[in-house]
Amino acid sequence: MSNRSHAYLLPHLIEQAADASPDADGLRFRDGALTYSELYGRACALANGLLEDGMQPGDRVGILLRKGLESAVALYGVMMAGGVYVPLDPFAPAARIEFVLRDCGIQRLVAGEQTIGTLLTLAETGLELQTVFGVPDEGVLPYRMVPWSTVEPLARTAPVIATTEQDLCYILYTSGSTGSPKGIMHTHRSALSWAEVAASAYELGPNDVVSNYAPLHFDLSTLDYFAGARAGATTTIIPEEVTRFPASLAAFIADERLTVFYTVPMALIHLAQPELLAGRDLDRLRLVLFGGEPMPIKHLRRIMQLIPTARFVNVYGPTETNGVTHYPVEAVPSVDDEALPIGRPYPNVDALVVDAGFEPVPNGEPGELVVRTPTMMRGYWGRDDLNDRAFHTRTPFGGLPDVYHRTGDLAAMQPDGTVRFLGRKDRQIKSRGNRVELDEVEAVLVNHPLVREAAVYAMSNEEGLLEIRAEAIPVQPGVESGELIRHLRSALPSYAVPARIVLRDSFPRTSTGKIDRLAMEAEALATGVNR
Amino acid sequence: MSVEMIQAGLLKFVNDEILGGGTVGLDDEVVLDGTVDSLGVARLLGFIETEFSLQVPPEDVTIENFRTIATMAGFLHQQVGAEPVQ
Incomplete structure (x- = not known):
């Protein structure tokens, strides 16, 4: 399209998808859908609205929304305007949301009707914001309110921005050891690398229907959205309440004809019951990805028996690095108390198990897992104290330094080259x-x-x-x-x-x-x- | 057991135990609005089992049956009627 800058950024994924197949569904949610060209157009309009409002390149924009089509419009719109999206957990206590807003200096939010209650609480605490997009002005909030009806008529062409691949595209907050959450900063480059790696590793294509199980503030969502868009696939957002009811989730997977389901072990454990899955048409489901915590073998065995046509893959990687290793399950280990391996590094990932002196330990010996990957974060927002500890630089051959992320996870390298996860180093x-x-x-x-x-x-x-x-x-x-x-x-x-x-x-x-x-x-x- | 008794038991459990002092009413959409999350659902099922001696079959643990305290109580009341407590 016309206003394309020389940089290759995350939102270009939907621009390319819209060019290739404008009428294909990019997103589905409940009874609604957005084609790639609608998604692109609506994101452009929001980007233009943000810039009209005075947003500057690199500004953080909070997304305070329940799951829905608007969430996707919001995150692409923010990035198209050269901003950094910061997803907020709409179910979190207001105090936690307030912390994040203040920590990274958010002046603008994209919110919705369902989060007005939280906005009111934030306003009562005296939180200052400039503008809230997506909510009509009812005169109750002390902020500039810009409803979608004002945004929608704006130009549906992407604004020209000077953002480059090295600039930030999103910040995900997790809890921090000092008692306050810490913001993990990703760049267009690290996020695009992950989209590329995941789309290629799992052979995602335009015919795939990829689930979105995780909320936006949970890093699993980046595969759903960005690898899905990279492939021109349809991403189907699973409503929050469906994720809470295994029977409803089982019906959803079948009814929505998912081909790729990315979730957490807990969901699979609850699904692994014959009463829920027997008799359902799950033949289209070709791939089940799971990550976030260890998957108990006995439950994996059960779910694999119940969905025999799907391939199961254990995905490992901290939010700091995106996915770094994965283990496509060929044979389920026979012993229940054995941990499922986290597998081999993705292409271009260098994973080492090292001792306290950062020297690689022999195969089978426990050590800290350190990784070097193009999908790695820039660092923690405003926390140089943590950044010093999060990275380790090695110059093994006296050449240019290699920067590794210290995962803080204990692991052991197996003789066959797969990695076994042993637990967290700290608490x-x-x-x-x-x-x-x-x-x-x-x-x-x-x-x-x-x-x-x-x-x-x-x-x-x-x-x-x-x-x-x-x-x-x-x-x-x-x-x-x-x-x-x-x-x-x-x-x-x-x-x-x-x-x-x-x-x-x-x-x-x-x-x-x-x-x-x-x-x-x-x-x-x-x-x-x-x- | 009357449907009112089941409602009262569920209300008390959700407000006192799950929310630690909540003010949820019979017709609040506790699941859709996120008041009761997946751990909350699991705890509710445990409560139903001990309090009403009722094991809800997994295929019946659905949004339709658990949308509000009132729908839960209605569903459980039917179950109690269908399968008398041993």
């Missing part, structure tokens, strides 16, 4: 696919005036998934755990809130008087899940 865990710092949860719990001491740990539940457990010593008798849960819910995303809090009089201690969390886990295991 950062994955809960339902989301990263949680156990120390952060503990800090919030201890903050409560009625709590003297608290310990938070993670242990496997009956399904083999990590579950967050909390125990607390109250300052006085008669404290209700519901009150403490309420406190945690007000400060943490739901996936970081422990399922329950056990109140007790004392904690097991180490010889130096520290709380012995390992002993607690052992106690919990010994007394069973329902203690």
